[in-house]
Amino acid sequence: MKVLLADENRRRVQALFEVLHADPALTVFRLESGMALIEAVSLHAPDVVLVDIARPDRDALDSVRALASTSQASPIALLVDEDDPELMEAAFEAGVCSYNVLTTPLTDAKPLLRAAIALYARFRRTEEELRRAQQLLADRMALDRAKRLLMQTDRLDEAQAHRLLQRRAMREQRRLPDIARDILRAHDKDTAR
Amino acid sequence: MSDDAARSLRIGLLQLADSAPVMVARAFGLFARHGIAAEIAVEPSWANLADKLTWGMLDAAVMFAPLAIITATGARGRAVPLHLAQPLSRGGNMIVLRGERSASFAAWARGLGRLPRIAVVHIHSTHHLILRRFLATQGVEPENGIELLVMPPVNIVEALEAGEIDGFCAGAPWGAEAIGRSLGFEIAGSRHLVPGHLEKSLFVAASWLDADPSRLARLGHALREARALCADPANHNDIAALLTAPIAEGGLGLPLGATASAFAADLQSGERLDFRPVEPVTVQDLAWQLSDMRRLGWMADDALPFALIEPAPLP
Numbered sequence: 001m002k003v004l005l006a007d008e009n010r011r012r013v014q015a016l017f018e019v020l021h022a023d024p025a026l027t028v029f030r031l032e033s034g035m036a037l038i039e040a041v042s043l044h045a046p047d048v049v050l051v052d053i054a055r056p057d058r059d060a061l062d063s064v065r066a067l068a069s070t071s072q073a074s075p076i077a078l079l080v081d082e083d084d085p086e087l088m089e090a091a092f093e094a095g096v097c098s099y100n101v102l103t104t105p106l107t108d109a110k111p112l113l114r115a116a117i118a119l120y121a122r123f124r125r126t127e128e129e130l131r132r133a134q135q136l137l138a139d140r141m142a143l144d145r146a147k148r149l150l151m152q153t154d155r156l157d158e159a160q161a162h163r164l165l166q167r168r169a170m171r172e173q174r175r176l177p178d179i180a181r182d183i184l185r186a187h188d189k190d191t192a193r
Numbered sequence: 194m195s196d197d198a199a200r201s202l203r204i205g206l207l208q209l210a211d212s213a214p215v216m217v218a219r220a221f222g223l224f225a226r227h228g229i230a231a232e233i234a235v236e237p238s239w240a241n242l243a244d245k246l247t248w249g250m251l252d253a254a255v256m257f258a259p260l261a262i263i264t265a266t267g268a269r270g271r272a273v274p275l276h277l278a279q280p281l282s283r284g285g286n287m288i289v290l291r292g293e294r295s296a297s298f299a300a301w302a303r304g305l306g307r308l309p310r311i312a313v314v315h316i317h318s319t320h321h322l323i324l325r326r327f328l329a330t331q332g333v334e335p336e337n338g339i340e341l342l343v344m345p346p347v348n349i350v351e352a353l354e355a356g357e358i359d360g361f362c363a364g365a366p367w368g369a370e371a372i373g374r375s376l377g378f379e380i381a382g383s384r385h386l387v388p389g390h391l392e393k394s395l396f397v398a399a400s401w402l403d404a405d406p407s408r409l410a411r412l413g414h415a416l417r418e419a420r421a422l423c424a425d426p427a428n429h430n431d432i433a434a435l436l437t438a439p440i441a442e443g444g445l446g447l448p449l450g451a452t453a454s455a456f457a458a459d460l461q462s463g464e465r466l467d468f469r470p471v472e473p474v475t476v477q478d479l480a481w482q483l484s485d486m487r488r489l490g491w492m493a494d495d496a497l498p499f500a501l502i503e504p505a506p507l508p
């Protein structure tokens with residue numbers, strides 16, 4: 001069975017390639033950078049395509065099926081198992097999906113999707129931790145800058161500046177760092193004038 | 194399920210000018226004022242939006258009716274009950290061709306020297322239907338006269354610039370952006386082919402609505418107010434600033450000049466988005482899309498697979 005992997009994340013696609021490559025029943029291709037997904041599908045004629053869900057050119061695969069009557073391409077569709085909705089939810093949660101040539105049996109494609117889900121979920125956890133740490137840092141910096149600005153422009157001490165931000169956040173039902181960013185943006189705009 | 198009732202409404206949308214009512218409802222505090230907790234997810238493509246709606250990662254989406262119909266009926270995988278909760282915009286789609294203006298599509302295509310590669314934003318889009326209607330006015334058969342491609346609207350101007358495509362049909366601000374960069378010219382738009390057609394609506398998953406049906410009216414009021422703000426020229430600078438802010442700062446990262454022109458009230462030529470709140474949507478509003486879809490074999494009959502449940506305006 002021929003499998004095409006389409007993912008811009010080089011470490012993740014390498015990890016998935018190694019897992020699947022170990023299976024002698026599979027021939028695994030990676031999408032080369034710069035090549036459109038739909039071109040790679042017609043070049044390699046895979047039975048299964050495992051795709052990073054965030055890839056915008058995934059849209060083009062939708063049309064292969066709709067346009068199948070007018071082109072030579074085999075009809076290809078998102079793998080959907082009506083009896084196993086949890087599998088699909090897990091796939092979307094992890095950020096991966098599988099497109100299959102419609103003649104590929106579901107039983108052949110599902111283990112591939114499961115392997116990809118496990119791997120993507122692991123990558124997602126570490127990315128999420130990194131993203132959260134960065135977000136926290138950015139929030140704290142914005143808050144500090146906004147407070148310093150208010151202390152200068154409104155002649156407040158730090159506690160007063162903090163309370164002012166807090167009151168506005170409560171009134172507008174928004175997060176404190178977002179209020180801080182608003183204040184910084186408004187200030188930037190005023191000084192640009 | 195109390196859990197579900199308390200959770201905020203997750204709305205998916207794309208980087209387009211007609212996402213404005215939802216963006217405005219959040220930024221101007223209209224959702225909050227009507228007691229709706231809403232989160233906005235900016236998705237990279239229409240397939241992402243439809244899939245997330247299908248598999249429960251989103252509760253609502255700003256979409257055109259053809260994709261909502263295909264999603265609701267399960268033609269993309271699993272059927273998911275949807276409702277059209279609020280119409281958001283009319284018109285705004287533009288067909289842009291590469292290079293210098295020609296008298297007709299045929300004359301332009303001859304000058305090209307190859308089968309024109311024309312992109313639409315999704316196969317099941319109003320843009321695809323409008324492109325086909327345009328080709329019919331030019332006596333061009335879509336099956337033989339062009340090569341049809343699909344790509345997300347946000348990538349379409351770059352693709353034209355890179356020579357990957359020769360033209361496209363897309364929503365604002367992407368047509369005006371291509372013209373502003375002198376990459377091509379507008380040969381037709383919504384206003385020529387289906388004047389005032391319903392373009393985007395907010396579709397909500399039945400599961401979200403069923404958890405607390407009273408939310409529908411509040412959601413409707415918030416969005417009607419947002420539409421009124423979008424339609425008022427006095428707000429256009431603020432809205433353009435909102436939509437052109439980076440995504441990380443709560444905007445949509447749209448190009449400024451082209452976005453402003455999509456809203457401009459005094460623009461005599463060019464395609465203009467219409468956000469004015471009007472009478473509730475009827476099946477008649479969608480009739481042209483339904484009949485075109487049936488003719489293309491996308492659906493068996495003209496029956497709408499979802500309810501039009503737009504709440505009545507406040508007195």
